[in-house]
Amino acid sequence: MKNGFDSSKINSPKSVIWYNTGKFLKSFLVIEILSQNSAKRDKVMKKESYARFAVPEYWIVDPAHLTIEQYLLVHSGEPYELANVFGAEDTVRSERIPCVSFLVKEGLKIVMRK
Numbered sequence: 001m002k003n004g005f006d007s008s009k010i011n012s013p014k015s016v017i018w019y020n021t022g023k024f025l026k027s028f029l030v031i032e033i034l035s036q037n038s039a040k041r042d043k044v045m046k047k048e049s050y051a052r053f054a055v056p057e058y059w060i061v062d063p064a065h066l067t068i069e070q071y072l073l074v075h076s077g078e079p080y081e082l083a084n085v086f087g088a089e090d091t092v093r094s095e096r097i098p099c100v101s102f103l104v105k106e107g108l109k110i111v112m113r114k
Contacts, residue, residue: 029097031059047071051080057096061108068092068104 030050032042042060050058054076060069066088071080086092088105 027055029057029059029094030055031061033061033063047080051078057094063108066104066108068107070094072096 032038032046034042047058047060051073054073056073058071058073058080060071061067062069068086069082070084070086070092072083074081086104088108090104092100092102092104092107094100
């Protein structure tokens with residue numbers, strides 16, 4: 001394990017679990033990739049859960065529609081607010097995570113390879 005990352009805890013190519021000696025580390029961003037089987041769970045149930053746990057930013061990647069929805073937690077204890085819907089030609093940016101900047105279509109190429 002290096003820097004709190006344990007590769008043995010990867011459940012799928014899309015999920016990574018971070019921990020530090022058994023203590024919960026706060027996530028600053030959660031990204032869900034939609035599929036036909038997960039859309040309702042990701043757009044409703046998980047979104048509500050992550051807001052309840054005060055994850056500041058939540059993205060929903062929709063490979064079928066070539067979009068990324070960016071939700072922000074503006075007020076703790078309240079639902080996310082939709083901040084942006086990025087299309088294939090748009091550049092994804094996050095004010096909260098300034099090192100993030102990529103074209104949706106380029107990011108989706110990585111997702112589609114999985």
